[in-house]
Amino acid sequence: MTAPALELRGVQAAYGDAQVLWGVDWQVNPGEVVAVVGPNGAGKSTALRVVAGLLRPLRGEVWFHGERIDGLSPDQVVERGVALVPEGRRLFAHMTVLENLLLGGYTARARSVRRQTLREVFELFPVLAERSGQTAGTLSGGQQQMLAIARGLMSRPRLLLLDEPSLGLAPVVVQQVYEVVRRIALQGVTVVVVEQNVFPVLHHAPRGYLMAGGRVVAQGSAETLVRTEVVQRSYVGG
Template identity: 50%
Template sequence: MLRVEHVDAGYGDVQVLWDVSFKVDAGEFAVLVGANGAGKSTIMKTISNLVQPSRGEIWFEETRLNGIPPNRIIDLGIAHVPEGRQLFPEMTVRENLELGSLTARAKSHRKQSMEWVMELFPRLRERQKQLAGTLSGGEQQMCAIARGLMSRPKMVLFDEPSLGLSPLLTQDIFRLTHQIHQEGLTILMVEQNVKQTLTICDRAYVLTNGKIVMEGKGRELLENQEVKEAFLGI
């Protein structure tokens, strides 16, 4: 479904990604793991064309994404749930969710999508008239995920969904991402919670200094000694 081929990217004169290549098959739950500053979020932004690659190609199904504006990428079926949630704090929960369904492929299904995300996140139904900026951290993350789902995506990019959350809320977020995957969506997730992430994913890629240095099934990498030493302190 997604192919990233020999991508270099960065910010101005600072190169962050070096010859990055990987793929995500339809129906997979794939993850990118790595230390802070490894380039994980830059990969997500490059897929969404918030950062333009200086070299290489990115393909989604049969469409080359290079040069396509971010709003068009959403309409193709990729939803990006960004690091830090990036909600509109002075708008209500419901208004934030409605903003997720402005694309052509989503607008006609807004009512059904709204009911679906309210069923997934009952807490948002209770708080739908509340300003998003007054929600707890966990509730804001749920709202950000639900807003992404309102675009009726084929694939969801999750960038650090557990960032800043308590261990209990982190478990809730992982449970919900697993449930979303079970409902048929393809997922690519960036996470620092390496043990939890490798436990639930189908395929994982390890990123170091902007380069993919290892790949494999999640549970296989969980038993890899290099991964244990680098990320799990074992």
């Protein structure tokens, strides 16, 4: 049996004295696209930060392809093949598209194949090739999200973590983002997508986790999650 791509076992985490994760378990298989949904403050971004090595868990373990990675530095986690595309994109607005992309490819894992990766990324995002000399701040919101994802891909991840990729985008642009996610997954990359906005992501990810109050409160197919009380109450207004 092959090991899961990503496994969280009883992860607890805090900011200072304030504990916000209370024992989170996720299991994601290689090549899967998994959604993590839940209302604002549920702990979704915190869980991604733990995976990315940006926050040490208080308790619990994080495993990546059979190797324990909690306790590694963020750089070491990127080097293993995990890329986090953070909420809000965090681009360098005054740098060009190309400069932003090259910053994503600095690891040893990625450096030697950077030209090849850049070609692949431009194939996936032709608009970024057209605009490679423009500063990132001049791109539309959708193009900036594409650039943030593309920058993540420059590190040649096996696991891509997307935090709120659809935030602030028009529905038609959200569709374009998810079409790109589908193509990335087809290339064998495992994807975990965190979204407060449940419906687009559950349309594109066959299964997921629903988080609330720092815990996983439901898991399963998109249909299962949509029927839960939390989603009905928080999103459907039932």
